[in-house]
Amino acid sequence: REMESLVSAITRLLCATGYDTFVKNRMETKYGSHYENCVLLSLKLLTETAMKQKAFHQCSLKAPRHIQAIRQLHHEILLSNDIIAITNYMQCPFNGEIAYWALTFFQAIARERGRIVDIFINGHEQFTLRALYVMHLQNSIPIDREWQIKIRSSMMRFLQDNVNKTGYNITLFLCGYDVDSTKQQYVVSEATLRNNHCFNVILNLMRDRSIAILFPELRTQFFHFMLQLALDQRITEPTLDYLEKKQFFSLTDYELNQLEPSMMKYHLNQRAYLMQVVALKLYFDTHNSDTNRSSTVRLLVNDLYENNHMENDSNQPDDFEQRRCRILELLETIPLVPLHQPPPFDSSIPVNFNRALRLDTKTNVLFYDVRGIHQQLLHHRTQREDIQRILSLAVSWNHFFQIEHAIINAFQSWKQILEVSLSRCYLMIAEESRSQVIFDILQVLLDNLQHNNVHPKLREFKSELILRIITKLRESMQTKSNQLELSQAGELLTKLIECILKDESIVTRCNLYSSLLQLLQYTQPTSIYNYNPVSDLSRLIANQNQRILKTYDIKLVNRICRDSLDGRGIWKSIAYATLDAIFVYDTGAWSAFIANEGIINQFLEQIFTMEREIHNILLSNAPNNNALYIYESIMSLLARICQQHNLVAMHADILFSFTNRFKFLTQQDIPQEKRYHQVLLPLLRLVSTIFNRMRGDNKIRHLVNEFIKCYNLVLKEILNCDKRMNRYSLEEVQLVSSIFNLVASTHYTRAINDIQEFESRLIRNLAYYSTLLNKNSPARDSMNDDVDAQFSYHEEMNVLQICNNIVSYCRYKSQKPGTTEAHPDPYNILFESPLNGSPKSLKTLIRVITENVHLLRRSMDDLQNTKGLYPINDQFHKKRRDLVLETRDRFGLWDIPEAMSYSNDVVEMVLHHKCEKLEEQIHSRVQIIESALMVVRRHLNFYLESKQCNESDRRQLRQGIMTSFSDIFNTILKLNGDIKSDF
Numbered sequence: 001r002e003m004e005s006l007v008s009a010i011t012r013l014l015c016a017t018g019y020d021t022f023v024k025n026r027m028e029t030k031y032g033s034h035y036e037n038c039v040l041l042s043l044k045l046l047t048e049t050a051m052k053q054k055a056f057h058q059c060s061l062k063a064p065r066h067i068q069a070i071r072q073l074h075h076e077i078l079l080s081n082d083i084i085a086i087t088n089y090m091q092c093p094f095n096g097e098i099a100y101w102a103l104t105f106f107q108a109i110a111r112e113r114g115r116i117v118d119i120f121i122n123g124h125e126q127f128t129l130r131a132l133y134v135m136h137l138q139n140s141i142p143i144d145r146e147w148q149i150k151i152r153s154s155m156m157r158f159l160q161d162n163v164n165k166t167g168y169n170i171t172l173f174l175c176g177y178d179v180d181s182t183k184q185q186y187v188v189s190e191a192t193l194r195n196n197h198c199f200n201v202i203l204n205l206m207r208d209r210s211i212a213i214l215f216p217e218l219r220t221q222f223f224h225f226m227l228q229l230a231l232d233q234r235i236t237e238p239t240l241d242y243l244e245k246k247q248f249f250s251l252t253d254y255e256l257n258q259l260e261p262s263m264m265k266y267h268l269n270q271r272a273y274l275m276q277v278v279a280l281k282l283y284f285d286t287h288n289s290d291t292n293r294s295s296t297v298r299l300l301v302n303d304l305y306e307n308n309h310m311e312n313d314s315n316q317p318d319d320f321e322q323r324r325c326r327i328l329e330l331l332e333t334i335p336l337v338p339l340h341q342p343p344p345f346d347s348s349i350p351v352n353f354n355r356a357l358r359l360d361t362k363t364n365v366l367f368y369d370v371r372g373i374h375q376q377l378l379h380h381r382t383q384r385e386d387i388q389r390i391l392s393l394a395v396s397w398n399h400f401f402q403i404e405h406a407i408i409n410a411f412q413s414w415k416q417i418l419e420v421s422l423s424r425c426y427l428m429i430a431e432e433s434r435s436q437v438i439f440d441i442l443q444v445l446l447d448n449l450q451h452n453n454v455h456p457k458l459r460e461f462k463s464e465l466i467l468r469i470i471t472k473l474r475e476s477m478q479t480k481s482n483q484l485e486l487s488q489a490g491e492l493l494t495k496l497i498e499c500i501l502k503d504e505s506i507v508t509r510c511n512l513y514s515s516l517l518q519l520l521q522y523t524q525p526t527s528i529y530n531y532n533p534v535s536d537l538s539r540l541i542a543n544q545n546q547r548i549l550k551t552y553d554i555k556l557v558n559r560i561c562r563d564s565l566d567g568r569g570i571w572k573s574i575a576y577a578t579l580d581a582i583f584v585y586d587t588g589a590w591s592a593f594i595a596n597e598g599i600i601n602q603f604l605e606q607i608f609t610m611e612r613e614i615h616n617i618l619l620s621n622a623p624n625n626n627a628l629y630i631y632e633s634i635m636s637l638l639a640r641i642c643q644q645h646n647l648v649a650m651h652a653d654i655l656f657s658f659t660n661r662f663k664f665l666t667q668q669d670i671p672q673e674k675r676y677h678q679v680l681l682p683l684l685r686l687v688s689t690i691f692n693r694m695r696g697d698n699k700i701r702h703l704v705n706e707f708i709k710c711y712n713l714v715l716k717e718i719l720n721c722d723k724r725m726n727r728y729s730l731e732e733v734q735l736v737s738s739i740f741n742l743v744a745s746t747h748y749t750r751a752i753n754d755i756q757e758f759e760s761r762l763i764r765n766l767a768y769y770s771t772l773l774n775k776n777s778p779a780r781d782s783m784n785d786d787v788d789a790q791f792s793y794h795e796e797m798n799v800l801q802i803c804n805n806i807v808s809y810c811r812y813k814s815q816k817p818g819t820t821e822a823h824p825d826p827y828n829i830l831f832e833s834p835l836n837g838s839p840k841s842l843k844t845l846i847r848v849i850t851e852n853v854h855l856l857r858r859s860m861d862d863l864q865n866t867k868g869l870y871p872i873n874d875q876f877h878k879k880r881r882d883l884v885l886e887t888r889d890r891f892g893l894w895d896i897p898e899a900m901s902y903s904n905d906v907v908e909m910v911l912h913h914k915c916e917k918l919e920e921q922i923h924s925r926v927q928i929i930e931s932a933l934m935v936v937r938r939h940l941n942f943y944l945e946s947k948q949c950n951e952s953d954r955r956q957l958r959q960g961i962m963t964s965f966s967d968i969f970n971t972i973l974k975l976n977g978d979i980k981s982d983f
Contacts, residue, residue, distance in 0.1 A: 007049055010042045011082055019088040026094070036095060043089065043101040050108035080119040083109055090132045096147025099136070103151055107158045110170055117173045126173070130197055133174050137201045149215065156221040159198065163228045175199035177235060186235045188242045202226070203246050216266035223273035230277050240281050249278060249300055265399075268334070268406035275330065275413035279420045286424040301421060301428040305437055325433075327418065328440055334410045336448040336458070339403060342396040349390060350380045356394075366401045368394040408458050415465050422472045438473055439488050442466060446495040449503070456505055463503075463511035466496075470515045474522035489523055489541045493548050497556055509563060510571040513578040520545065520581045546585040554593045557582070561599050565606065569626050576633030583640050591645045600641075600650060603634050604657045615664045618675050628678055635682030639689045648697055651690045655703040658683060659710050666713045677728035680714070684735040691742050701748050704739065708752055716754075719761035721768045730798040733765060737805035744812035759813070760840075763830065766806040767839035770848045772799050793917060800924045803848060807931040810845075814938050827938045833953060835960040842939055846964045849932045853971045856925040860975060863918040866911055936961075 017025070022039055026032040089102035110116040120126045135141050136151050143151075162171040168179060172186065176197030180187045188199070205211050206222045226248070229239045243249065282300065285293035304327045345353050356369045356376075373394055377387045418441070421429075429437065445462050448454070470492075473484070484492070496519065500512045523541040549556065557579070564575035583590060594600055613627040642651055665680055687707055694700040708715060717723075718732045725733075740749075740762060749755050814828050835843040943949050943957055 007046065010045060011086075014039065014042055014046075014089075015082045015085040018085055019091070022089070023092075036098070039089070040095065040098050040101065043086070043098060043105055046086070047101055047105040047108055050105060050112065080123060083116075083119055084123050084125050084128075087129065087132070091135065091141060093141050093143065096143030096151070099141065099143060100147050100151050100154070103136075103154060107154070110158075110162070115167070116170055117168060130174055130176075133198050134196050134201050137198060137205065149218070152215070152218055153221065156218065156225060160221070160225055160228055163225070163232060172235070175229070177238070186238060188238045199229075199242070200246075203243075203248065216263045216270075220266045220269050220273075223270045227273045227276050227280075230280050236280070236284060240284055243277070243281075244296060249281060264335075265402045265406040268403070268410040271330070271333070272406070272409040272413040275410070275417050279413070279416035282417070282420045282425060286420075297425060298428050301425045304417070304421065305429045305433065325437060327414075327421075327437070328444070330414055330417075331441070331444060334414065335407060336411065336454070336462075337451050339400065339407075341453070342393060342400055345390070345393065349377075349386075350382075351376045351390075363405070365405045367398045370394050370398070404455055408455060408461070411458060412461055415461055418465065419468055422468065426472065435473075435484055435488075438469055439484065439492070442469055442492055443495070445469075446492070446499055449499045449508075450495075456508075459503065459505060459508045460511070463499075463508040463515070467511050467515045467518070470518045470522075474518050484541075486540055486544060489519075490544045490548060493519060493523075493545060497548070497552055501552075501555060501559060506563060506567055506571055509559075510567070510574045513560065513563075513574050517574075517578050517581045520584070542585075546587075549582060549585050550587070554590060557590045557593065561594060565599075565602055570629065573626070573629040573633045576630065576637050580633070580637045580640050583637065583644070586641075586644060588645055591641050591647060591650070594641075595647060595650045600638070600654065603638065604654065607631055607634055608657075608661060611661065614662075614679060618664065618679065625675070628675060632678060632682055635686055639682070639686045642686065642690050642693055646693065648694060648699070651694050652697075652699050652703060655687065655690050655700065655707065658687070659703060659706045665711065674728070677732070681728060681731060681735075684732060684739075688735045688738050688742075691739060695742050695746050701743075701746055701751075704743065705748070705751050708739075712754065716757070716761065719758070719765055721761075721764050727795055730795055730802075733769075734798045734801045734805065737762060737765065737802050737809070741805040741809045741812070744809045747812070749813065759830070762806050762809060763844070764839045766803060766810075766848065767844045769799050769802045769806075770844065770851060797921070797924070800921065800928065803852075804924055804928045804931070807845075807848065807928055807935065810935045811931040814935050827942050829939065829942055830935070831939055833939070833943045833949065833957055835957070835964075842936065843960075843964075845932050845936050845939075846961075849929055849936070850964070850968055852925045852928050852932075853968050856922060856929070857971055857975060859918050859921050859925065863915060863922065866914055866918065869911060 022035070026036050029035070083106070086102060087106045090099050090106070092098040092102070117126070120129045133155060136148075136155060139148060139152075159171045159174065162169050165171070168177075168186075174197065176188055176199050177186045178188070179185075202222050202225065206219065206226075211219050226243070230236055230243070232239070278300070282297060285297045305325050345351075351373055353368065353373070356373050358367055358369050359365075360367060370391055374387065374391060377390060382390075426434070445466050449459060449462050449466075493516075496512060496516050500509055500516065503509050503512065523545055560575050560579050560582075564572055564579060567575055610627040610631060614631060617625060617628055638654060642654065662679065662683065665676070665683075687704065691700065691704050715736055718729065718736050723729070740758060743749055743752065749759075752758070810830050814830055830840070831842045831845060832838060832840050834841055835846070837843070940957075940961065944954055949957075
């Protein structure tokens with residue numbers, strides 16, 4: 001209680017006399033110095049009380065009831081006028097310590113008392129408070145440099161700590177923000193712009209060269225504070241607009257190209273905060289559709305990616321190396337190569353340095369606890385010279401950690417600028433320089449990634465950025481001017497492989513695997529962007545890829561195989577997908593290697609180890625589907641290997657492994673239908689691929705028969721026409737019909753159990769899917785909702801392939817391999833002679849022929865009209881967008897974005913792709929018609945010549961056939977010459 005009285009007395013002393021009286025007494029009385037010391041001690045006491053009172057007050061609340069609780073200084077002792085009066089001592093010119101403690105007092109009260117701004121506004125002293133902060137930031141008050149540094153740093157920490165406080169906080173007030181009551185938002189008003197405030201002063205100080213040299217830590221606080229203001233969503237828009245008015249985004253004003261070793265950490269952090277604000281500006285302005293903002297972004301992008309910021313000097317020699325664009329200059333000023341590390345601590349020293357290594361939770365920087373190390377050394381009575389040497393080494397390590405963290409911070413900020421500009425501003429970069437800029441950036445990153453001892457986090461960031469850039473490269477290469485040159489593609493592939501082989505981090509390697517996957521997909525000849533009938537660059541790149549991959553022999557394959565087997569989670573899927581991509585270029589050596597080394601067996605063991613887990617995924621709605629993704633990746637890789645090579649033993653081993661597995665697929669009513677298809681489809685693709693590749697081998701035929709036995713119920717359910725179909729079941733029917741077509745082509749059907757039932761189901765499927773060939777068929781409306789009634793190109797080709805497989809099956813099955821006395825007829829009869837609505841009637845085949853002949857004519861007309869659009873010229877401009885979008889949606893060219901306009905290169909590429917797809921459709925329809933005609937002819941020969949048919953049935957059959965084929969023949973006569981002559 002006596003302490004409380006003392007505080008009240010001190011408050012009255014400071015406030016009653018006031019600052020002006022204090023200055024007068026200090027200058028004019030003989031006791032002025034003593035009076036000055038009294039004021040200083042009083043301010044210290046009040047400040048300490050303000051900072052510690054909360055804990056004492058909470059303790060007093062727990063005391064017995066007869067003991068009165070301690071009153072809090074800022075609520076019950078100090079009045080508003082008292083706070084204002086004490087704050088005025090901040091302007092003391094002859095004693096910096098008094099100014100510092102007055103500032104500390106005000107900031108301590110502000111932390112404890114909400115709405116401290118209202119005290120100064122209600123007392124009409126708001127401009128006084130703001131002026132005090134401004135004067136100290138500008139160094140207008142002549143105090144000692146030591147206190148000047150302390151006051152400025154304390155002010156900046158206070159502004160930073162309060163920037164995110166709710167409501168109209170003290171930081172917003174001191175920085176000149178007002179509340180616009182009409183718009184219910186914060187603004188930097190014109191009145192504020194005309195007056196001095198902290199925001200404006202800090203911006204001016206950031207460009208002051210003396211501040212950069214003498215106060216690097218303070219300048220770092222300035223940059224960090226600008227970022228904090230910009231990140232506050234309440235004031236992001238007015239902050240960025242004000243920074244733009246003040247030309248904050250002119251990167252040439254901040255002396256960012258000089259990195260002195262002694263101040264490296266400060267300069268790197270300053271650069272990091274500046275680049276983060278620039279990235280936020282790019283993101284925010286492109287997020288809004290304002291035209292003015294768009295023009296601002298264009299100027300900023302132009303400054304980052306163009307060379308026009310360089311002044312042309314006619315006196316420079318011709319071989320003078322031109323400076324690179326600013327985005328690359330910013331990257332090159334960040335020391336990405338490994339720093340020189342201090343030597344490690346001597347293991348003989350009796351100190352646990354691992355326990356002394358701490359993490360600063362506020363800055364995320366590692367540091368050694370020097371004080372704790374010192375105490376341990378004293379405890380072990382270490383000699384004084386050794387103590388000094390060890391502590392000096394610990395300080396060196398702390399300095400190293402700070403610089404390393406600053407480098408990571410700077411690179412991550414540069415990464416943000418690049419990612420935002422690639423995702424939102426890419427089209428603003430000059431078209432002729434885009435691919436070169438991307439190549440230069442990738443080259444620098446890949447070169448730096450090959451250095452040893454780089455911080456793991458920095459390596460991870462680099463690999464992430466490499467992946468992002470190569471992905472953008474693949475997405476955006478739609479014109480010739482944006483394509484990589486042959487030498488550039490080769491150099492990128494070589495450096496990517498070198499980095500993969502050298503890096504020891506699985507996270508970094510898998511990012512590089514994804515980058516390699518993207519690069520190989522972009523440079524494949526089958527890529528949509530490589531449909532260029534004029535140039536064969538893509539094929540040259542593909543040949544170059546094969547040569548480069550071959551130079552690494554099995555080293556690369558072995559590394560990826562090890563990661564695919566030993567990795568965890570999603571990394572396994574990425575490794576398998578990368579293997580799948582590089583096996584496109586396999587000439588046999590890689591397949592032989594993984595077969596001889598038993599790696600394929602390990603792949604299969606991984607699948608079967610996950611069998612129970614996959615089953616559980618099908619039965620539940622578990623969010624973790626990693627096992628399913630890994631399974632799909634392995635199966636895709638195995639199918640790729642089997643498709644390319646004739647290794648009978650390998651094919652047989654793989655096929656045999658699946659003949660008695662995944663029995664849960666035979667279960668009915670699996671709740672997760674989509675995931676069920678994700679398991680079944682890869683299995684059917686693999687079996688179909690193996691059988692198609694090795695159908696001439698008796699062992700493979702026998703194993704396919706065993707597979708059909710094992711999955712008998714599953715295959716019958718796939719061929720069930722009564723269930724509702726979707727895009728997954730379409731492909732499953734196509735694969736199963738393909739397998740039975742291959743069985744028939746090898747005349748191995750008699751070895752299959754229930755072949756009659758399978759045959760009956762196939763013919764019913766032919767009757768069903770032949771109706772789907774017609775776009776106006778009501779059968780399309782019965783499809784599941786996830787298949788468009790108009791059918792995409794993929795679904796339409798699946799239906800065509802199903803019909804082709806079944807008709808081809810009937811063609812093989814209808815002809816006997818030989819005749820005997822028991823079976824003298826040369827044909828097997830699959831369809832009945834009456835032309836009725838039964839699926840097994842010959843009318844089914846006639847309907848297949850009729851539909852495909854009409855659709856064949858339509859496809860040929862479409863092809864002729866498409867070819868008539870060449871050559872592409874400007875007169876074609878009005879309808880090019882509609883053509884591109886229609887072709888994209890119909891044929892699944894989803895890599896093409898929905899742009900407002902398209903270049904001639906893109907239109908030519910799309911037309912070429914459309915022609916290829918139409919020719920593919922025409923070829924499939926011709927095959928269906930040819931096979932169906934052959935089956936019909938064989939059945940007609942049998943029915944018209946067989947003694948089993950009476951004359952009345954023959955006459956009726958002849959009349960029906962002539963009527964049906966009359967329309968078909970008339971359509972054939974209207975076809976183009978080549979096709980017509982074939983028919």
